Amino acid sequence: MGIVNVTPDSFSDGGVNFEPEAAVASARRMLAEGAAIIDIGAESTRPGADAVEVDEELRRVVPVLEQLSGVPLSIDTSKAAVARRSLELGAELVNDVTALRGDPEMVEVVAESGAYLCLMHMLGEPRTMQNEPSYPDVVSEVASFLEERLAFATSHGVREDRICLDPGFGFGKTVEHNLALARRLDVLLGLGRPLVVGFSRKRSLGRLLGDPEATRGTTAASLGAALATFSRGAAVFRVHDVREHVEALTIAAAIERGETTTSA
Numbered sequence: 250m251g252i253v254n255v256t257p258d259s260f261s262d263g264g265v266n267f268e269p270e271a272a273v274a275s276a277r278r279m280l281a282e283g284a285a286i287i288d289i290g291a292e293s294t295r296p297g298a299d300a301v302e303v304d305e306e307l308r309r310v311v312p313v314l315e316q317l318s319g320v321p322l323s324i325d326t327s328k329a330a331v332a333r334r335s336l337e338l339g340a341e342l343v344n345d346v347t348a349l350r351g352d353p354e355m356v357e358v359v360a361e362s363g364a365y366l367c368l369m370h371m372l373g374e375p376r377t378m379q380n381e382p383s384y385p386d387v388v389s390e391v392a393s394f395l396e397e398r399l400a401f402a403t404s405h406g407v408r409e410d411r412i413c414l415d416p417g418f419g420f421g422k423t424v425e426h427n428l429a430l431a432r433r434l435d436v437l438l439g440l441g442r443p444l445v446v447g448f449s450r451k452r453s454l455g456r457l458l459g460d461p462e463a464t465r466g467t468t469a470a471s472l473g474a475a476l477a478t479f480s481r482g483a484a485v486f487r488v489h490d491v492r493e494h495v496e497a498l499t500i501a502a503a504i505e506r507g508e509t510t511t512s513a
């Protein structure tokens with residue numbers, strides 16, 4: 250899953266894809282590099298980010314979606330109106346970082362459309378989530394949360410086979426919390442749904458490499474996180490550097506699972 254943030258302020262690609270033409274070109278490049286789907290977002294969720302009004306979010310995403318008709322697209326939004334319009338324009342997955350808690354109408358929009366849905370764990374909300382997050386046991390807490398959100402979605406008519414789950418790396422979590430979750434993906438896999446991992450360029454990676462003030466991680470560090478979570482069963486990788494991840498994961502899949510796409 251290639252990331253295209255149509256924002257001025259995302260933590261790693263903020264401003265790069267803010268103009269619709271740039272966003273469309275990035276999406277097409279990522280598809281050529283092997284992305285299976287492109288995740289379009291128009292509201293940054295980096296720690297401390299300000300909220301974006303619905304009209305502004307629509308103003309950012311609609312021209313991009315219009316020009317990407319026919320392309321496999323995910324919409325990264327927690328607003329029902331944005332999801333609804335995006336699905337009309339051809340998006341097939343709703344990636345809601347609030348796991349249907351942000352907008353009471355979201356579950357109905359997803360259920361009625363038959364779209365795929367990603368439910369992600371977040372402690373608190375983006376403005377404050379990194380203010381000393383704490384958990385008695387982060388792995389069991391995230392697992393219970395995702396289990397409850399999965400039950401909520403299916404009881405409101407979203408088909409279970411349309412849903413994937415995401416531990417929400419960096420969303421109200423310290424470096425240690427992120428590592429504990431990555432290490433114990435087996436517990437989350439026990440919920441029976443495919444797992445999405447979004448570790449790409451996140452600040453924990455830079456901090457693990459020794460910079461306590463890092464606000465982002467490197468591409469190589471992102472690849473390390475992707476490979477370690479792949480070997481623990483993650484299925485979808487939400488990444489900025491598509492070519493590098495496709496190459497690294499192709500080799501890992503060939504070694505671990507005998508999956509080859511060439512006979513050479």
Ligand code: HH2
Binds near residue numbers: 262445
């Ligand atoms: N991370 C971000 C945004 N959306 N969605 C899912 N499912 N999982 C994630 O880990 C995730 C997400 C934050 O990263 P990014 O989009 O690069 O930055 P920003 O929120 O600043 O736009």
